Amino acid sequence: MNIRTLIVSAAIGGLCLSAPAFAQVDAEEIFKENDCHKCHHPTKAKKGPSLAKIAAKYKEKKLDEKEAIKHMTAGKKVELDDGTKEDHKIIDTKDVAVQTAVAKWMLNR
Amino acid sequence: MKKTALFLGVSVIVAGCASVATGPQAIDWNKIPATKVALFYPGQSSYQWLRSEAHAGAAKETARGDSCTSCHDDPKEEQRQGAKILRGNHPLEPHAAALKGKNGHIDMTVQAAYDDKNAYLRFQYKTHNPNHPGNDYPGYRFDGKEWKAYGGMRLNKNVLAGKTGIVYENRLNIMLDDGKVPGFAQQGCWLTCHDGERDMQKEASKAEVEANALLKAIKKSDVRKYIPASRSDPMDWKTGKPLDEIAKLKASGQFLELMQWRAHRSDKVGGADDGYVLEYRNFDKGSNHFASNMDGKTKQPKFMFDPAKFGAKAFAASDYGGKKELILVKGVNAVPFDPNAGWKEGDILPQYVLSAADAKGSAADNKAVSSWKDGVQTVVFIRPLGLANDDDKALKPGGVYNVGFAIHDDNMTGRGHHVSYTKTLGIGAKADITAVKLN
Numbered sequence: 001m002n003i004r005t006l007i008v009s010a011a012i013g014g015l016c017l018s019a020p021a022f023a024q025v026d027a028e029e030i031f032k033e034n035d036c037h038k039c040h041h042p043t044k045a046k047k048g049p050s051l052a053k054i055a056a057k058y059k060e061k062k063l064d065e066k067e068a069i070k071h072m073t074a075g076k077k078v079e080l081d082d083g084t085k086e087d088h089k090i091i092d093t094k095d096v097a098v099q100t101a102v103a104k105w106m107l108n109r
Numbered sequence: 110m111k112k113t114a115l116f117l118g119v120s121v122i123v124a125g126c127a128s129v130a131t132g133p134q135a136i137d138w139n140k141i142p143a144t145k146v147a148l149f150y151p152g153q154s155s156y157q158w159l160r161s162e163a164h165a166g167a168a169k170e171t172a173r174g175d176s177c178t179s180c181h182d183d184p185k186e187e188q189r190q191g192a193k194i195l196r197g198n199h200p201l202e203p204h205a206a207a208l209k210g211k212n213g214h215i216d217m218t219v220q221a222a223y224d225d226k227n228a229y230l231r232f233q234y235k236t237h238n239p240n241h242p243g244n245d246y247p248g249y250r251f252d253g254k255e256w257k258a259y260g261g262m263r264l265n266k267n268v269l270a271g272k273t274g275i276v277y278e279n280r281l282n283i284m285l286d287d288g289k290v291p292g293f294a295q296q297g298c299w300l301t302c303h304d305g306e307r308d309m310q311k312e313a314s315k316a317e318v319e320a321n322a323l324l325k326a327i328k329k330s331d332v333r334k335y336i337p338a339s340r341s342d343p344m345d346w347k348t349g350k351p352l353d354e355i356a357k358l359k360a361s362g363q364f365l366e367l368m369q370w371r372a373h374r375s376d377k378v379g380g381a382d383d384g385y386v387l388e389y390r391n392f393d394k395g396s397n398h399f400a401s402n403m404d405g406k407t408k409q410p411k412f413m414f415d416p417a418k419f420g421a422k423a424f425a426a427s428d429y430g431g432k433k434e435l436i437l438v439k440g441v442n443a444v445p446f447d448p449n450a451g452w453k454e455g456d457i458l459p460q461y462v463l464s465a466a467d468a469k470g471s472a473a474d475n476k477a478v479s480s481w482k483d484g485v486q487t488v489v490f491i492r493p494l495g496l497a498n499d500d501d502k503a504l505k506p507g508g509v510y511n512v513g514f515a516i517h518d519d520n521m522t523g524r525g526h527h528v529s530y531t532k533t534l535g536i537g538a539k540a541d542i543t544a545v546k547l548n
Binding site for chain 1: 165166167169170179180181182183185189193
């Protein structure tokens with residue numbers, strides 16, 4: 001085995017190790033583990049807007065998952081239906097890959 | 110199985126059958142619809158915690174009276190919440206390390222039927238321990254001089270300190286409201302679970318209890334379940350209302366029915382507790398199916414086992430968790446305690462003695478039959494319809510009731526149970542659980 005083959009094999013091996021790790025992200029489960037579902041229902045308005053409404057708004061404003069990640073990590077004040085404001089919960093992961101998976105899952109509702 | 114155990118089992122089954130007539134045994138439960146109810150481990154999620162900022166994003170909504178399930182509405186909610194609380198880093202369970210391996214939730218099936226006399230509520234669930242029915246109970250152990258309490262539930266301070274054994278009976282509880290307790294339909298059992306209660310946050314000290322006017326008036330030595338209306342400030346257990354106001358609440362129906370099947374203290378005599386929650390977790394008037402086995406004057410047990418029936422006059426700590434049923438029943442295997450029977454250190458006698466005949470009054474309204482096989486517990490409660498006692502909620506055909514369920518499993522009592530969100534029970538009326546009229 002020459003050095004080039006070794007490098008390519010290592011790279012493929014690395015991909016094989018990291019790809020399943022990414023693929024194993026269960027975005028819906030992480031969304032619920034973080035209790036996001038308590039405020040955001042797929043279709044109904046709860047304390048927060050439904051996922052369908054969020055997705056439609058992002059589509060309309062041509063926003064992507066990066067904006068959604070900002071929203072779930074910044075802990076900014078959000079205005080509720082009754083006019084009161086409170087801090088938005090921050091997702092309990094700093095892993096950008098996981099945050100991206102959750103954001104994409106939300107915006108595809 | 111030893112002859113003594115067989116004798117006890119047969120005797121008790123006969124006694125149980127006699128007391129419940131032809132009720133649940135005659136029902137073909139295969140024809141009764143089954144409703145799945147999930148219960149989860151709530152840790153120390155008290156009325157106060159739910160209204161605090163720690164209940165992230167839901168304090169205001171809970172205080173407003175929103176239902177738990179207005180947020181907790183995912184099909185796997187109970188599974189998820191129970192697992193999170195027991196995971197080890199959750200503020201609602203400071204003793205998670207001692208509970209390693211405990212199941213976060215329990216899946217239960219509920220069936221209901223009724224005839225002209227009774228409602229029959231049947232429950233089935235897997236016990237965490239597949240090898241024991243959970244019918245052991247703490248005892249009195251002879252230390253060579255005195256009889257002292259032995260054993261406790263998993264969260265008991267002496268158990269956690271390694272000073273005594275892990276022993277407690279399994280229980281299945283039903284809390285029921287006929288619509289008269291504000292908030293129960295929305296928040297169920299969590300209305301009754303408060304800081305200051307046993308093993309909860311800010312557990313009341315002996316001095317605090319002794320200084321409290323209400324607890325002093327009702328002669329209680331700890332804080333137990335109460336409904337918010339029994340306090341002038343429901344956030345503070347110390348603010349109990351005067352007894353005349355408590356009596357008015359009771360007269361207006363502001364209390365919760367509490368029925369409890371106990372694997373040790375009621376099962377073998379075919380009974381189930383009949384109690385209610387108002388200013389405290391009370392028993393109904395009359396006598397329970399079980400009574401203390403300690404003579405307050407002599408500081409010795411009142412009854413011991415009949416060696417001819419039980420095989421010995423007492424048992425040892427090593428017998429807990431075994432195949433022998435360590436249950437003392439009057440008229441079956443109990444005889445008056447003999448202080449000169451040659452007691453040796455380590456002898457243990459049960460803390461309670463059971464008797465179906467001694468159960469009287471409103472406290473004896475409920476019956477139950479049960480079985481435990483292959484790790485599956487089955488319990489059928491038999492509740493007479495139309496009870497008129499002032500400490501009962503009357504079940505009537507056409508009525509719909511709010512109910513919450515709790516399972517105390519794997520040596521747990523107090524807060525160490527699994528609980529359900531509120532469901533509705535209809536006696537021949539449409540509800541989450543509908544009792545079917547029997548022909």
